[in-house]
Amino acid sequence: MAVVPVYNHPRAIGGVVAALRAAGLPCILVDDGSDADCAAVLDRLAGDGVEVLSHDRNRGKGAAVASGFRRAAQRGYTHVLQLDADGQHDTAALPTLLAAAHANPGAVIAGYPVYDDSVPAIRLYGRYLTHIWVWIHTLSLRIRDSMCGFRIYPLRPTLALLAHAHVGRRMDFDTEILVRLDWAGVPVVNLPVRVRYPQDGVSHYRMGRDNLLLTLMHLRLFLGMLPRAPQLLRRLFRGRP
Template structure:
């Protein structure tokens, strides 16, 4: 496929969201874009729901099944690689639990088409449904992201509503975590290497089916380790990052 052809698709990582995924798929299908569901080793009820959806919509929806649950990051990685291997240029990531505003898909895709070499990322506008602990903990993560990039270019590093340029993003995946540490790590590594990030405001609601797979101690531990890795990665990149700031990049 020629590099200048814009050919986007949607990737949705799914782990035991059998009650919400049908509604999400119905909403996302209105975009007209191809959809890839990545089953991250879900239990049998969710497996069956995903298989039924793939059989119901064979022309627009594909299903990639991972035998073992590896975490959200592992599912997104597998999905992005699959999309690239199957000829797509960009992958729009959206969560399976209904927290993201599906109506913004068109706006995100239009931004990606206008800026095909930029990572388009959501900048959440929360309603009253957001758990306060999540809201406050995100600010701590934001501080570390700003330190590790020496930049305020990333307004939110944890939003899972994004459009990735696939060719470039896939080169970063082996360096990124497999669980909830994936979203912040991949966007920092993107900024380090490719620089272009576009933040779009988007409404966020928590969540449609009440299922969260964030493991308090494990995922917070992994995120802490991730920030530590990025900090030391920033140190040896510091001259380059500061030079960019001097040049106004």
């Protein structure tokens, strides 16, 4: 099952859904309060293995993904492939990610981006700051990239985490849930995914709001790491030959 959070990506979402359906994956498109034009596109895509789940207002990417996770579990699925709706991720990686999930059913299969020349430099450098913080939060290099929106989750530990832990509901979701799953002992398998930034791409990143959310997230995770540090260090040293 694939879950795609959608907020005003009417031009890209059709291609994303076509690629997922070509791979044999049923889809839940979570309309996170999109405007009428995008909502109409989603309505046309519904059916033939595609379900549209709508939020009455924009609640954030993380809230949309969580809604999709819960619906997939209600329908009896054990794993969910999360893919962003903007069309930036190369869906040619789908077979590789799906094979890794079959081989590692208890793990998160996390894509990490391989960029072409279209990537804005500020995005690239900003990601490295988050990488450093994630390595501090986990006291390890187990997570190669925590921000990529192309990954496969095992639903049981993921839903258990969402039920009992604070996880950001907007742009802070992807990083926070991956760190907290790592803390819970869920393995992370990192796989490369090609990413491009089209000239006409739509970004919903809000510099002031989202930078504040990410700062607060890193503060939460750092404070959460401190009491877990002995356990994380034992885990690190047990992994050495």
